[in-house]
Amino acid sequence: MNTIYFDHAATTPMHPAAIEAYVACASAGPSNPSSLHGSGRAARERVSVARDSLAEMLGCSPAELVFTGGGTESDNAALFGAAFAQRKKGRNRIVATAVEHHAVLNVCRRLEAEGFELTILPVDEFGRVRLEDAQAAIDERTAVVSVMAGNNETGTLQPIAEIGEFARRSRALMHVDAVQAFGYLPIDLRELPIDLLSVSAHKINGPQGVGLLYVRRGTPWLPSLYGGSQERSRRAGTENVAGIAAFAAAAGIARAQRQSRWQHAESVRAEALRQLAAHLGSERFVVNGHPEFRLPHVLNVSFPGISSESMLMNLDLAGVAASGGSACNSGSLKPSHVLEAMNLPSDRIASAVRFSFGLGNTTDEAEKMAKIIATISARYA
Incomplete structure (x- = not known):
């Protein structure tokens, strides 16, 4: 059975060029960038070249980039590091x-348990933050504001530039989780009011286990890992040289093909919706998320009357890989906190499935998927 992989928001297949970069680097011999001998200098040069390439893509200085072990570490390091540094200045409020x-x-x-005051901003029925709520929540005591660029479950985009301006006026630090948006949205950190930004390699056809944290020069921030002086003493531990080289290769392709990647994902998404309407009927499914402010590759759909678990199990048996939401919670039967925050009806939350598209997907696969869903739905009619 040929599997239709519609779960790119969870992880993406490595691009052949990224694999080539990884193999070339991994097969070059011992690679510890901290070593002073020839192989160490060669490894350090590979990391520097990758850092320069990624900095150019993001519109920042290479010195502002810290390589990490992935998106989760980047998020953790950004928030813990900024919050504790800001608390020294009398700022003890977190907004997310x-x-x-x-x-x-x-x-x-966790920061709340450490004594910080936490404000959680609500969202509308499309999963988007209201600017007036953000503005009211950010004040002179706010340490960090954290807003994701594009949601991993619904694809909804947030007004990060506007919220970043609110943070800047109050001298709060602005963190953006761009893990899902990186490679689709243009990001110019010279222009955006962002102090910290998290991205991950495996969401853009790079390897797993590699991430990046941007820390704007002059930002109050403390490292979370202590040990050696790697990454300018901001992230201890020997760098994943082969992974970093592959990350840069994948990012370079994503940058060069950003418009075509957007158009490709959008075409598969649009075809999926057309075929669902044709084979299932438009009255038998509901799209969750913002109709306009959204990423092109994420499609969250509810099939009222069929639980998410039943639909996903049947899709898997038919050779279609999809998700019930965040891959980090795929083993859990808990309802999506994202859809709950949108105050959707319980039957929509309980029947939601996330499809996400990318490298290797076709409109023919979208049609096949719609026909399979129609067959599955008939069993529950």
Whole structure:
């Protein structure tokens, strides 16, 4: 059975160029960038070249980038590091949205347990923050504001530039989780009012286990890992040289093909909706998320009357890989906190499935998926 992989928001297949970069680096011999001998210098050069490439893509200085072990570590390091540094200045308030990834929300709750005041911003029925709520929540005692660029479950985009301006006026630090948006949205950190930004390699056809944290020069921030002086003493531990090289290769392709990647994902998404309407009937499914402010590759759909678990199980048996929401919670039967925050009816929350598109997907696969869903739905009619 040929599997139709519609779960790119969870992880993406590595691009052949990223694999080539990884293999070339991994097969070059011992690679510890901290070593002073020839192989160490060669490894350090590979990391520097990758850092320069990613900095150019993001519109920042290479010195402002810290390589990490992935998006979760980048989120954790950003929030813990900024919050504790800001508390020294008398700032003890954290602001985040109700639809953040758990790598942010769980850190926020941990900071609350450490004595910080936590404000969770509500969202509307499309999963988007109201600017007036954000503006009212951010004041001179706010340490960090954390808002994701694009949601991993619904694809809804947040007004990060506007909220970043609110934070800047109050001298609060602005953190953006761009893990899902990186590679689709243009990001120019010279222009955006962002102090910290998290991205991950495996969401853009790079390897798992590699991430990046942007820390604007002059930002009050403390490291979370202590040990050696790697990453300018901001993240201890030997760098994943082969992974970093592959990350840069994948990012370079994503940058060069950003418009075509958007158009490709959008075409598969649009075809999926057309075919669902044709084979299932438009009255038998509901799209969750913002109709306009959204990422092109994420499609969250509810099939009222069929539980998410039943639909996903049947899709898997038919060779279609999809998700019930965040991959980090795929083993849990808990309702999506994102859809709950949107105050959707319980039957929509309980029947939601996330499809996400990317490298290798076709409109033919979208049609096949719609026909399979129609067949599954007939069993529950």
